[in-house]
Structures are given as C-alpha cells and as structure tokens.
Amino acid sequence: MSQVRVRIAPSPTGEPHVGTAYIALFNYAFAHREGGKFIFRSEDTDRERSTTANEDAILRSLKWLGLQWDEGPDVGGPHAPYRQSERAAIYKTHADALIESGKAYYCFCSAERLAQIRDEQAKNKQAIMYDGFCRGIDPAEARRRVQAGEPRVIRLAVDRSGETCFEDKLRGRIAIRNEGVDDQVLLKSDGFPTYHLASVVDDRLMGVTHVIRAEEWISSTPKHVLLYNAFGWTPPMFVHMPLLRNQDKSKISKRRNPTSLDFYRNEGYLPEAMLNFLALMGYSMPDGREVFPLSEFIAGFSLDRVSTSGPVFDLQKLEWINGEYIRRLDTDELATRICNGFTKRIGVPDEAFKKAVALIRERIRKLSEFDDMTAFMFGGVEDYDPALLIQKKTTKDDTIAMLKDSAELIAGAADFTPAATEAAFRGMAERAGAKPGNLFMVLRIAVTGRKVSTPLFETMELIGQEECGRRISVALGKLAGA
RNA sequence: GCCCCUAUCGUCUAGCCCGGUCCAGGACACCGGAUUCUCAUUCCGGUAACAUGGGUUCAAAUCCCAUUAGGGGUGCCA
Known part of the structure; x- marks a missing residue:
C-alpha cells in the first residue's frame, strides 16, 4: 500500500x-x-x-x-502551493474539463432566482435543491453567453438515478439516493472554486489517502464521491470524526x-x-x-x-x-513557563521566584492563576478586614497579645527557616495555652492578608524576616484602629 | 420539510464487531472521610448509566426492527 x-x-x-x-x-x-x-x-x-x-x-x-x-504554505513541499487562492488556475482547468465532458454545466441563475426557488420549495415542504433550470441550455448557447461575459457559475451535473455510497472508516457504509444530491456549485462567479471542487482536486493532486475531517462533512461526501467519479478518480478513505x-x-x-x-x-x-x-x-x-x-x-x-x-x-x-x-513539570520548567507570559513581576526566574513556584505548583490548574495566588509574596498585602484576625472563641485583646508576642519572636529569631519558625510558634502557642491552628491563622492573615494562602512558614521565609515583622505591626495597627 | 449521523453514570468513556465472565469497569465533577497551619496535593469510601418498545436466543448493554431523543447537512461558507 x-x-x-x-x-x-x-x-x-x-x-x-x-x-x-x-x-x-x-x-x-x-x-x-x-x-x-x-x-x-x-x-x-x-x-x-x-x-x-x-x-x-x-x-x-x-x-x-x-x-x-x-x-x-510556510514550509513548502512537492505539491506546492498549499494555499488554494494560489491554485485558482488548477481548479478552473478541472472545472472546464468537466464542462467538456458534460459532467458539469454553466448556470446563469441570479441569486434572487435561487432564493426564490428555495422559498417555494420550503413552502411546499420539498427538499431544497437547485431546480436544474440551466442544465437544459444548449452547450453552444452557454458558451456564447460565457464569451459575452455573462455572470455564471459551474455546477456539477448529478445523475439523479441510483445512489451514491462510500465507506466511512468509523461508521461503515453510508449510502444516499442521488435524487437527494444537489447540482453543487463547483466554480463560483468570482472564478474561485467552492470547497467541494477545491478539496477534491487538491486531495487527489496532493496524494491524500485518508480524509480525516469533521462529521459535518458527511452529508456532502456523496457530492465529493460523484466528483471523483466524474474525473475518473478513485476516492480516498473517509474518516468522519x-x-x-x-x-x-x-x-x-x-x-x-x-x-x-x-x-x-x-x-x-x-x-x-x-x-x-x-x-x-x-x-x-x-x-x-x-x-x-x-x-x-x-x-x-x-x-x-x-x-x-x-x-x-x-x-x-x-x-x-x-x-x-x-x-x-519540574519547578524550573514551570517557573520558565510562568515567566513566559504569565507574570508581570519578573522576566527571568530567580531563586525567590522559583521558591514561590514550588509553593503554588500543587495549587494552580492554569498558569494564569499564578500572579493572583502569589500577590502577597511579591507585592504588598492587600487591604483586609481586621475582624479576620480575631479567631473564633478568642477576643481582640487575645489577638493583640498574640501578635505582639509574634512580633517579638520574629524580631529575635536567629533561624528563620520554616522548620525553626514553626517550632518556635508551636512553642509559643503551647505556652499561651492557645491552639496552634488559631495562632497560625492569625499570622496567615497578618502576613498574607488572606484566609487561604501557601504554607505559612515557607511563605514567611520567602517574604523575609523583616517584612514579616512589618506586616505584623500593620495588623496590630489595624486592630488598634478597629 | 427533506437527507444523513448518533444513542452506557451530570460529563469523557470501557465493554458491543466475536451474545453468558457486567445486578456494567475507569476517569472528571459531586458528596463523605483520612492526612494537614488554611487552601491544595495525596489516600480511602460513596451516589450515579445500558433511551423506549418489540423481536431473535436457554441467555442481550452486546444481534435485528421500530419508535423516541439529540446532532449535523440542506449556501456562488468552509
């Protein structure tokens, strides 16, 4: 094969x-x-x-x-050109050959007349098709009118008897009675081919063996098969997705x-x-x-x-x-992709950026989510409601005390790695008899301005010791003013 | 109107050709639960379908017919 x-x-x-x-x-x-x-x-x-x-x-x-x-069209190939507008002459030659062999004919009907017969057929609940008005025109007469420059198209002369069938690789044999196949326009009045002519001619000339296309083309496939027949060609295999x-x-x-x-x-x-x-x-x-x-x-x-x-x-x-x-994707690759159009923050990923990427990799489903999800890491903290700081079953004063202790802890921390900070804060919560989870949430709000964020201690490390302290102060200020 | 295509969980599908192993399997989504500093990830579990009606057969999701439903086409668009 x-x-x-x-x-x-x-x-x-x-x-x-x-x-x-x-x-x-x-x-x-x-x-x-x-x-x-x-x-x-x-x-x-x-x-x-x-x-x-x-x-x-x-x-x-x-x-x-x-x-x-x-x-x-961009890479060329043995059957160039690959742009149909550049192949107009080829289609015209083929359409003319069909005229010569009597497999096609000139049609001079106006758009108005065509619309009119369609309306009529719709009203009479008939199949909507060209009525073959120009099919009976004597070829010599038609040629004269063409030479006189009369607007016209070329239509396929469909033999209305019998049926046309083809093999669809996915659906099996599909057959349609020819009385239902229209005299399809092959060459438009502007001299360009319709899809039907152009694709058949090109598929043949380009040696296409399998036409894999969308299902919407099934109903016009009989026309294509008839065209292949008219040219004396064997149709390719059809695969309608x-x-x-x-x-x-x-x-x-x-x-x-x-x-x-x-x-x-x-x-x-x-x-x-x-x-x-x-x-x-x-x-x-x-x-x-x-x-x-x-x-x-x-x-x-x-x-x-x-x-x-x-x-x-x-x-x-x-x-x-x-x-x-x-x-x-590994972190470096993900970072590179995000930097390629999905963040306004940086052109080329640096170490801090990669850390941020590592923290969101399990949290985003689309690259476009990155900037929003990491806004508090690179920009500042957006304005938030101070009430968010106060956890259930705690008071404003509790929260203020917690934040003050936290500020001290952060200021005095010799080691700001996540493991160290977490241990320190857990100890703090324990001494205060508070739930670690509550403390962490207060810190999360203060540091990120949000109830949902990347893991707290990794995020704090990324933001930096000093900036974290600053944000705690801001939180304290908000509470004081609330 | 006419012609054609399609038909399994809400969605994507396996199974259908070569009937029994299917009281129909997987995935997404959804709902529970576990892990957990939030969210997410991960891991468990759950709800949920053979469009309907006739055949054929000992036996049908699987074969046949009809119906219904959905879709596409019906352009001097592609």
Missing part, C-alpha cells in the same frame, strides 16, 4: 479554532503512527472572509500545540464555549495538556489511561478506537488534566 498522506485544511476565516486543533491532532497521530505525511493546506477560497492574519494565527496555534506538518459539542450538545460554538486556541494559550493551559484532553474526546486507551503524552497517543493510535458520538467539551476535565501536567 502506498504511503499514508493526510491533511488538515482549515479555512482562515476566523480565529484559530479548537475544532481545527482536534482534527489536526487525529490527522497528525494517524500520519505518525502509519509513517505517513501530514499536510497543512490553507482553504482560503472564500475571498470575502479569508485573511492572512487568520492564516498566520492558525499556523502559529498548531505549532504551539506541537502539531508540525511536513508540507504546508465526531463533532465537539457545547454543554447542550449542539456543535461547539463561540457563543457557548471558548473556541479560540488563543484563549486557551492565554489562560495558561499547557499545549501538552490541551492535546491530551483533545485526544480523550472520542478516543480511549486500551488500558484506560487518561493522562498520556502525545508520543504514547501516537504509539498506540488506531482508528478502531475512535468513538462516533459527539463529545461535550468539558472545561472541568481540561482543567484537571492541565493541573496534572503542571504538577508533572
């Missing part, structure tokens, strides 16, 4: 979409598992909406994820879910976690493992294990996986 060649063929008409990453991942895994090639092709035939900025963003996002392609869903099960959309890959990158999801999560959408490991790197996903990948029902994109599970990956 010939070498496997697959492609991701996004349309640069919007932000880099999570669905694109999802399909790219499965194409990538399949290509790598089979020792084949993974191609990136830009489907920018919608001249109204396509932009190079979008294309750049998609390329950048997939690279961020680590899904590098073997051939593409399930569609990612919103919580309400509808196709994943911007309105109900963050869909931009930029969003996930900016929130501090790790690319490797993102891939792992996406892999879980529709795929399962034979041994049930849920956390696995891309290399392991590829190593055991098989289309047989892809499920067909549409998975709900569950942010909660993504966060969990992200947390798993964050905790698997």
Whole structure:
C-alpha cells in the first residue's frame, strides 16, 4: 500500500479554532503512527472572509500545540502551493474539463432566482435543491453567453438515478439516493472554486489517502464521491470524526464555549495538556489511561478506537488534566513557563521566584492563576478586614497579645527557616495555652492578608524576616484602629 | 420539510464487531472521610448509566426492527 498522506485544511476565516486543533491532532497521530505525511493546506477560497492574519494565527496555534506538518504554505513541499487562492488556475482547468465532458454545466441563475426557488420549495415542504433550470441550455448557447461575459457559475451535473455510497472508516457504509444530491456549485462567479471542487482536486493532486475531517462533512461526501467519479478518480478513505459539542450538545460554538486556541494559550493551559484532553474526546486507551503524552497517543493510535458520538467539551476535565501536567513539570520548567507570559513581576526566574513556584505548583490548574495566588509574596498585602484576625472563641485583646508576642519572636529569631519558625510558634502557642491552628491563622492573615494562602512558614521565609515583622505591626495597627 | 449521523453514570468513556465472565469497569465533577497551619496535593469510601418498545436466543448493554431523543447537512461558507 502506498504511503499514508493526510491533511488538515482549515479555512482562515476566523480565529484559530479548537475544532481545527482536534482534527489536526487525529490527522497528525494517524500520519505518525502509519509513517505517513501530514499536510497543512490553507482553504482560503472564500475571498470575502479569508485573511492572512487568520492564516498566520492558525499556523502559529498548531505549532504551539506541537502539531508540525511536513508540507504546508510556510514550509513548502512537492505539491506546492498549499494555499488554494494560489491554485485558482488548477481548479478552473478541472472545472472546464468537466464542462467538456458534460459532467458539469454553466448556470446563469441570479441569486434572487435561487432564493426564490428555495422559498417555494420550503413552502411546499420539498427538499431544497437547485431546480436544474440551466442544465437544459444548449452547450453552444452557454458558451456564447460565457464569451459575452455573462455572470455564471459551474455546477456539477448529478445523475439523479441510483445512489451514491462510500465507506466511512468509523461508521461503515453510508449510502444516499442521488435524487437527494444537489447540482453543487463547483466554480463560483468570482472564478474561485467552492470547497467541494477545491478539496477534491487538491486531495487527489496532493496524494491524500485518508480524509480525516469533521462529521459535518458527511452529508456532502456523496457530492465529493460523484466528483471523483466524474474525473475518473478513485476516492480516498473517509474518516468522519465526531463533532465537539457545547454543554447542550449542539456543535461547539463561540457563543457557548471558548473556541479560540488563543484563549486557551492565554489562560495558561499547557499545549501538552490541551492535546491530551483533545485526544480523550472520542478516543480511549486500551488500558484506560487518561493522562498520556502525545508520543504514547501516537504509539498506540488506531482508528478502531475512535468513538462516533459527539463529545461535550468539558472545561472541568481540561482543567484537571492541565493541573496534572503542571504538577508533572519540574519547578524550573514551570517557573520558565510562568515567566513566559504569565507574570508581570519578573522576566527571568530567580531563586525567590522559583521558591514561590514550588509553593503554588500543587495549587494552580492554569498558569494564569499564578500572579493572583502569589500577590502577597511579591507585592504588598492587600487591604483586609481586621475582624479576620480575631479567631473564633478568642477576643481582640487575645489577638493583640498574640501578635505582639509574634512580633517579638520574629524580631529575635536567629533561624528563620520554616522548620525553626514553626517550632518556635508551636512553642509559643503551647505556652499561651492557645491552639496552634488559631495562632497560625492569625499570622496567615497578618502576613498574607488572606484566609487561604501557601504554607505559612515557607511563605514567611520567602517574604523575609523583616517584612514579616512589618506586616505584623500593620495588623496590630489595624486592630488598634478597629 | 427533506437527507444523513448518533444513542452506557451530570460529563469523557470501557465493554458491543466475536451474545453468558457486567445486578456494567475507569476517569472528571459531586458528596463523605483520612492526612494537614488554611487552601491544595495525596489516600480511602460513596451516589450515579445500558433511551423506549418489540423481536431473535436457554441467555442481550452486546444481534435485528421500530419508535423516541439529540446532532449535523440542506449556501456562488468552509
């Protein structure tokens, strides 16, 4: 069998979409598992909406994820160009060939007329399709009108008898009666091809063996098969992946879910976690493992294990996986990643910063949480309600006494390592007949300004002996004024 | 309306192809508990599903049919 060649063929008409990453991942895994090639092709035939900025963003996002392609608009390849807008002549030639062979015809119908017949068909509860009005025009006549410069498109002449079927690798044989297949527009009036023509021609010319794409394409696949037939080509294998869903099960959309890959990158999801999560959408490991790197996903990948029902994109599970990956990173690596866009405090991690990272590594699930969670370590303490200092079953005076003792202890401490401070404060609590936990909470509030923080004594060491003393004084001041 | 796809815990899924080992397993989330200076991590435990109805069979989550539900398509968008 010939070498496997697959492609991701996004349309640069919007932000880099999570669905694109999802399909790219499965194409990538399949290509790598089979020792084949993974191609990136830009489907920018919608001249109204396509932009190079979008294309750049998609390329950048997939690279961020680590899904590098073997051939593409930026790296070239044996079938360049990989941007459809640069291949317009190829599609025109192919469309013309179909006209010549009678497999396609010119259509001069106006948009208004098309809208009108659609309305009529809807009203009569009929299938909505082109009525074939221009199909009967004499070819010579049609050629004259074309030469006269009349606006027109080229449509596929579908033989309405019989049925068209194809093999979907995941779903088996899918058949549809030809009377339900429309005379699809192949070449638009602006001279550019529609998706249907362009993708069929390119998949063929680029030697694509497996078309792994989203489920939404199933209903137009018969048109593609008919096109392959019209050209006298053998269709590739089709693999229709399930569609990612919103919580309400509808196709994943911007309105109900963050869909931009930029969003996930900016929130501090790790690319490797993102891939792992996406892999879980529709795929399962034979041994049930849920956390696995891309290399392991590829190593055991098989289309047989892809499920067909549409998975709900569950942010909660993504966060969990992200947390798993964050905790698997060593501190230096985590620090480097945080410094790469997730903190305003420092450019390159120093020792103190790494200590802070070590303290939050088990507490964050997204890199973006870092700055807030460590605010009291690097900035000052935010304003807090002095009432927080007073613990249950204790009085304001108790608290003041505790803080004064604490200030003294801190000022006189010869050893400010966590073990030493903890021992000292435990001793202090014991002598005062107070619960250590209560004392610690008072200190926590005074030192961090929060009820929830990183471990107290490690945090104090990080903040520094002097600054801790200062913060205790501030707490005392607050109580005095309360 | 018409065409097509799908259907196991709230969510992701295993099992289904090759019926019995499944009064259905794992994970996330949730609820308890243990550890603990808070939070988190970690560790234990728990709640929770084969859409419905018919077949076939000694036996069905697994095979067949119907129904229902959800989704997608129905564009000179992709």
